[in-house]
Amino acid sequence: METDVASQGFAPGSFDLILAANVIHATRNIQHTLRTIKPLLKTNGCLILNEATAVVDFTTLTFGLLEGWWLFEDEDVRIPGSPLVAPRMWRHVLAAEGFRHPLNLKPDNDAMGASQHILVAESDGVVRLKDPGTRSVRPAGPERAVAKAEAPEKAEESVPAPGTRKPMDIKQYVEKTIEACVAEALDLGDRPIESDKPFSDFGVDSIIGIDVINKINDAFGIVLKTIAIYDYSNVKRLSEYIIEAHKEKIARVLIAETVDDRLPPVAEGADPDPSAEDMMTLLNRLARKEISLEEAYGELEL
Numbered sequence: 001m002e003t004d005v006a007s008q009g010f011a012p013g014s015f016d017l018i019l020a021a022n023v024i025h026a027t028r029n030i031q032h033t034l035r036t037i038k039p040l041l042k043t044n045g046c047l048i049l050n051e052a053t054a055v056v057d058f059t060t061l062t063f064g065l066l067e068g069w070w071l072f073e074d075e076d077v078r079i080p081g082s083p084l085v086a087p088r089m090w091r092h093v094l095a096a097e098g099f100r101h102p103l104n105l106k107p108d109n110d111a112m113g114a115s116q117h118i119l120v121a122e123s124d125g126v127v128r129l130k131d132p133g134t135r136s137v138r139p140a141g142p143e144r145a146v147a148k149a150e151a152p153e154k155a156e157e158s159v160p161a162p163g164t165r166k167p168m169d170i171k172q173y174v175e176k177t178i179e180a181c182v183a184e185a186l187d188l189g190d191r192p193i194e195s196d197k198p199f200s201d202f203g204v205d206s207i208i209g210i211d212v213i214n215k216i217n218d219a220f221g222i223v224l225k226t227i228a229i230y231d232y233s234n235v236k237r238l239s240e241y242i243i244e245a246h247k248e249k250i251a252r253v254l255i256a257e258t259v260d261d262r263l264p265p266v267a268e269g270a271d272p273d274p275s276a277e278d279m280m281t282l283l284n285r286l287a288r289k290e291i292s293l294e295e296a297y298g299e300l301e302l
Contacts, residue, residue: 001023001024001027001033001036001037002027002028002032002033002036003036004036005036005037005039005040006039010040012039012040012127013039013040013041013042013043014040014042015040015041015042015045016041016042016045016046017041017045017046017047017048018037018040018041018045018046018047018048019048019050020037020047020048020049020050021049021050021051022050022051022052024049024051025051025052025072025078025083025084025085026068026069026071026083027071027072028071028072028073028074029072029073029074030072030074030077030085030093031074031077031093031096031097034047034093034094034097034099035097038097038098038099038123038127039127041123042123042125043123043124043125044122044123044125045122045123046120046121046122046123047094047099047120047121047122047123048118048119048120049090049118049119049120049121050116050117050118051084051085051090051116051117051118051119052084052115052116053079053084053085053086053087053090053114053115053116053117054079054084054114054115054218055079055081055082055084055214056115060081060082069083070083071083075223076221076249077089077092077093077221079217079218080217080223086218086219086221087104087117087119088218088219088220088221089221090102090104090117090119091104091119092221094119094121095121098123098124098126099121099122099123099124100121100122100123100124101120101121101122102119102120102121103119103120103121104117104118104119105117105118105119105120170243170247170250170251171239171240171243173250174220174239174242174243174250175195175235175236175239177216177219177220178216178235178238178239178242179193179195179235180219181212181215181216181219182199182202182204182212182235184215185204185208185211185212185215186202186203186204186208188202193235194235195234195235195236195239196234196235196236197234197235198233198234199212199229199233199234199235200233204229209226209229209230210226212229213225213226213228213229216242220242220246220249220250221249222242222245222246222249222250224242228241
């Protein structure tokens, strides 16, 4: 999976479907691996991933004894202390590598704590060349067009809330996510959590604190130490620290989620909706810094 597919005797664009079960994470770099296998797919071909997405003690104590478990080099996208990738980060890296409509068949809000997820995404037909500065667009015919590679997204102060057309303040998003993690760890249901009230007042102790931090790390794709919940002892203080230390990563994930949320579903056997193509074009322009987030919001309003 980490070696050029053509050198292995596979013809580019010869597959409609790739099914990978618990193998993509077992490579040194997730994005490089996705970039390596993508040429196998035809344009609009599907990638289906069945991946472990939560750290389980049994798995760590068994597979963790193998050298391959620790080969990964891209710690920033992995769940802390493991080679696994959280569902939200999977959607981000898939979108970043040109896999359209990344869909989690076991949504986070319906499967909190689920250790296995299935993700489906569609190739946009754009293949990166070995030179990281270029990309190759594979059309229906034999011709090849070359374009500049996408640049990393730029972090901004606000991002669109999924399902809406108005920007959500990133501070509000982080606070709401922390509140949800605390409520889930304590099984509080709909009980409100005041942002300036100490976590200990809600019943967060040293054991539950570990669970809360793990959930926050999974939600944002970041690495926080458990001590953070004591150093920043309420929702407001912890959110301020997370934004200061990890704003760019949070913004990147939210941009990918926002575009995914706005892409209309494609019926089986139907041609892709032109509006979906427009949305991906908008994302690419944003990634290349040709437009700002504010300008992108303006186009979404049109």
